[in-house]
Amino acid sequence: MDRFDCNGYLHITMSDHFPSLAGIIITHHLSHWGYLDISITEDVEAIIKERVNMPASKIWEAILLEGIQGQVTEKQVHARWASLNEEQWKMDDDQVKSAIKLLEKKEGHEIEIIPVQLEEGIDAVTFTFKGVLDVVGEEIVKVAMDSTWKTNAAGYELYGFIGELNGQAIPLAFCFTASTNGKAPEGAKDCLLHSVIKYIAKRCPNIEFTLSDKYTTEIDGFQKEIPKARHQLCHWHAITYVEEQLAQDKPPAAYSAPCAHEVFDFIDPTWVPGISAGWLEDSIHEDDAECPKPSIPASVQLTLESILDI
Numbered sequence: 001m002d003r004f005d006c007n008g009y010l011h012i013t014m015s016d017h018f019p020s021l022a023g024i025i026i027t028h029h030l031s032h033w034g035y036l037d038i039s040i041t042e043d044v045e046a047i048i049k050e051r052v053n054m055p056a057s058k059i060w061e062a063i064l065l066e067g068i069q070g071q072v073t074e075k076q077v078h079a080r081w082a083s084l085n086e087e088q089w090k091m092d093d094d095q096v097k098s099a100i101k102l103l104e105k106k107e108g109h110e111i112e113i114i115p116v117q118l119e120e121g122i123d124a125v126t127f128t129f130k131g132v133l134d135v136v137g138e139e140i141v142k143v144a145m146d147s148t149w150k151t152n153a154a155g156y157e158l159y160g161f162i163g164e165l166n167g168q169a170i171p172l173a174f175c176f177t178a179s180t181n182g183k184a185p186e187g188a189k190d191c192l193l194h195s196v197i198k199y200i201a202k203r204c205p206n207i208e209f210t211l212s213d214k215y216t217t218e219i220d221g222f223q224k225e226i227p228k229a230r231h232q233l234c235h236w237h238a239i240t241y242v243e244e245q246l247a248q249d250k251p252p253a254a255y256s257a258p259c260a261h262e263v264f265d266f267i268d269p270t271w272v273p274g275i276s277a278g279w280l281e282d283s284i285h286e287d288d289a290e291c292p293k294p295s296i297p298a299s300v301q302l303t304l305e306s307i308l309d310i
Contacts, residue, residue: 006030038071040080048080056081095152096125099176103127114173116195121184124177125156126196132172133203136165140204143172143226144211145197145218146234154178159193159218161200173200190217197225213237259292 007029014022040048044063051059056078063069063077091105092098103125107113112133114126140163151158156178163170175196177189201207211232212218222231261269 004030004033036071038073038076040072040076041068041070043068044070044072044077045080048077049084052081052084095154096123096156099125114175114196114199116192119185119188119191121179121181122177122188122192123180124175124192126173126175126192128173128200128203129171132170136163136170137203138206139165140170140172141206142209142211143200143204143207143222143229144234145222146213147215147218151176159196161196163204172204190220193217193221194225197221201226214241 009027011025011027012022013024043066047063047066047068048059051062056074059081060074060077063072089102090098091101103111103113108130110130111127112130114128116124116126118124142164144162144164145159146162147157147159149157156176159175159177160171161173161175163172173196175193177192207226207229209232210222210226210229211234212222213234214237219231219233222229257267257269257271260267
């Protein structure tokens, strides 16, 4: 704060007889700088209202071009623009109720509300863009799903579904969901996502590829509702997960080539990763094994030492 040589003083008098009372005298011989009016002017207000459907940054550029900004800042313009826009879409003080009312208002001509059956203890707001699906739904062959958390004050999760068309991302559907009372049965969210994916598959019948991160809920939903599609994992998530696992200072999980061969016959039953001792790798105790001890005698399992002796 700026200081001024104003020859002012502050005099406070207290009395032992009246401890709750104080006498105060303040004097200024010279005035400080006067306050500036930084409120939005009528001219600036008019420009904001005329261009309320434009981005706030464009409105600020128009104000600067007119040279009428005065003491008004870009943050003030953005706040006023946001307030005016809020009047168009805010229909209830409750965020969720407001969103539902807005979607119902647009239902049938701009968006489609996805019908889902909700279990007790879970809430959801799901919708698609009608115009997008009507025009390019049958041309979509690749769909990706991603999620994020705590998108609003109510703590809702968001699942977004994006289609790919001619190298461009096309927004298809969104699902906001949250647990309400902690009584949701196991698998309630899975059922919800299955319903959304099933609806997308109906409106986009030619999906050949699906993509998600490593969460089994998303993978399982795609595989069950669009079984003909080939599923892919997000490259970034896959690389990040592998790097995290390799960076951990602990021995690898137990591996048995014969057991793996019994499940997938294309796996070479004689291949052994690293150094193995019997049916377990070195440094792995039998109690920590993640698979049962194979019925094949350990003597027939090749170890790295026996391979080197050949």
